[in-house]
Amino acid sequence: MRAITVVDPGHGGTTAVGQSTPFGVQGLNGLIEKNVALDLSQRVAQRLGKSVCLTRYGDVNLSLDDRAQLSSDLDAPAFLSLHGTAGGCGAHGSETWVHSSASPGSIALAEDVRDELRRLRIPDRGLHRGNLAVLNPRRHRNGCAACLVEVEHLDDENGARLLGNPRALDAVADGLARGIDRYLSRGAANGGRSYAFGRVHARALDDELDLTDFPTNVFVVVPDTDTPTVPRQIRQSDHDALQRAWDCMMKGKGLTLQGTAADQRGFRELLRGGLADSPLMRGLFGEITCDETHPLTLHLVTQDSDVEVDRFRFDPTQLAGARHGRAGHHTIDLWDVNKFERVATTAQPWLTLRHQVLTHCLREAREGVLFTGPGDAYTPSHNTAIGDENTFRQEQGQIGVKDLHQPTTIPAGMQEIYTHNGAVLTTETINETNGDITSITYAP
Numbered sequence: 001m002r003a004i005t006v007v008d009p010g011h012g013g014t015t016a017v018g019q020s021t022p023f024g025v026q027g028l029n030g031l032i033e034k035n036v037a038l039d040l041s042q043r044v045a046q047r048l049g050k051s052v053c054l055t056r057y058g059d060v061n062l063s064l065d066d067r068a069q070l071s072s073d074l075d076a077p078a079f080l081s082l083h084g085t086a087g088g089c090g091a092h093g094s095e096t097w098v099h100s101s102a103s104p105g106s107i108a109l110a111e112d113v114r115d116e117l118r119r120l121r122i123p124d125r126g127l128h129r130g131n132l133a134v135l136n137p138r139r140h141r142n143g144c145a146a147c148l149v150e151v152e153h154l155d156d157e158n159g160a161r162l163l164g165n166p167r168a169l170d171a172v173a174d175g176l177a178r179g180i181d182r183y184l185s186r187g188a189a190n191g192g193r194s195y196a197f198g199r200v201h202a203r204a205l206d207d208e209l210d211l212t213d214f215p216t217n218v219f220v221v222v223p224d225t226d227t228p229t230v231p232r233q234i235r236q237s238d239h240d241a242l243q244r245a246w247d248c249m250m251k252g253k254g255l256t257l258q259g260t261a262a263d264q265r266g267f268r269e270l271l272r273g274g275l276a277d278s279p280l281m282r283g284l285f286g287e288i289t290c291d292e293t294h295p296l297t298l299h300l301v302t303q304d305s306d307v308e309v310d311r312f313r314f315d316p317t318q319l320a321g322a323r324h325g326r327a328g329h330h331t332i333d334l335w336d337v338n339k340f341e342r343v344a345t346t347a348q349p350w351l352t353l354r355h356q357v358l359t360h361c362l363r364e365a366r367e368g369v370l371f372t373g374p375g376d377a378y379t380p381s382h383n384t385a386i387g388d389e390n391t392f393r394q395e396q397g398q399i400g401v402k403d404l405h406q407p408t409t410i411p412a413g414m415q416e417i418y419t420h421n422g423a424v425l426t427t428e429t430i431n432e433t434n435g436d437i438t439s440i441t442y443a444p
Contacts, residue, residue, distance in 0.1 A: 038056070098147050122172075363384060
């Protein structure tokens with residue numbers, strides 16, 4: 001059975017539940033402890049994956065008994081409660097707490113966490129003991145290591161700045177996750193259970209995200225507790241994750257852009273608009289950039305006569321068992337993509353949206369690098385991309401979806417059929433000369 005660590009975001013809700021107060025302290029920059037604790041806990045959970053459970057996932061308050069009881073119910077080897085604090089008089093730094101009757105394991109977990117936070121240059125204000133009900137060993141299973149971390153002081157300018165910075169919270173989450181892993185790995189060496197955590201590395205708080213061309217001022221950022229109702233609305237945590245994904249692309253991690261500087265800027269401009277309007281594209285982009293195990297390279301060109309919109313890099317002569325050649329490479333002709341909304345020559349407006357085309361290119365490339373065979377990787381990748389196109393159209397309120405196996409090649413170019421409620425809505429013909437789109441016509 002998988003060992004589950006419990007991470008407890010302190011406070012929550014709007015009313016006290018027993019000894020658990022709802023809001024916690026409030027910082028100089030308006031931050032409320034309960035929100036910081038939840039945000040940070042969710043980031044830790046992202047790093048530990050299936051090996052972690054939070055005591056709360058939304059803005060609710062639980063009694064201290066209920067928080068500790070979850071740890072007991074899950075037979076958790078470790079319990080970490082996360083908080084901010086206020087001390088006055090310019091207090092700055094983290095404080096780590098264990099129960100007055102803490103076990104050696106609880107002290108060891110606390111020390112591992114302290115070590116990781118010190119590596120991030122957060123001032124260490126020591127290990128403290130106290131009769132904290134949520135850490136009471138009688139409320140946890142025998143052998144569970146339990147500690148509480150006051151990560152920073154919200155009433156201090158430096159502490160408030162750190163806890164209000166998503167990039168800094170990422171670094172803190174890395175450190176906390178690594179501290180948990182260090183403790184559990186040491187337990188595994190002594191016959192205990194271990195986690196598989198190695199996807200992140202501790203990094204300095206002053207690491208800069210490269211957000212060149214990132215779409216600023218185009219999103220409507222809503223709290224994590226809200227449900228986005230229109231495409232441009234985005235939860236705060238999703239917005240932070242999107243910035244990290246953009247940084248990965250700019251640094252060639254997960255997604256590498258190749259082409260002239262002008263073509264790379266053009267692609268980022270195209271992508272910027274898609275991310276602003278489409279939750280589907282935001283999810284797909286994050287999926288690609290955050291997967292360094294399956295790196296993807298996009299070759300960006302302009303008016304390449306050998307590329308009809310995009311090219312799936314597949315060489316059947318290089319098949320080896322279940323694998324295909326040129327895995328992880330895809331070519332996009334930006335001229336063709338941008339022409340879809342410019343060259344319709346009939347009274348009926350164009351149906352294919354350029355961000356719909358970009359969605360297809362990204363999904364097809366992604367499926368290609370994930371393909372394990374046997375045989376041709378193109379057809380299943382292409383058909384999955386058609387499915388994403390149709391989802392995109394529905395998301396954008398468009399009428400008409402593509403049948404699979406589109407487009408059909410014709411002598412003058414390509415032809416695509418859109419249907420609505422099972423009936424043919426229209427046929428879209430993409431006319432080409434020497435591989436360049438010259439016009440788009442519709443029938444009827």
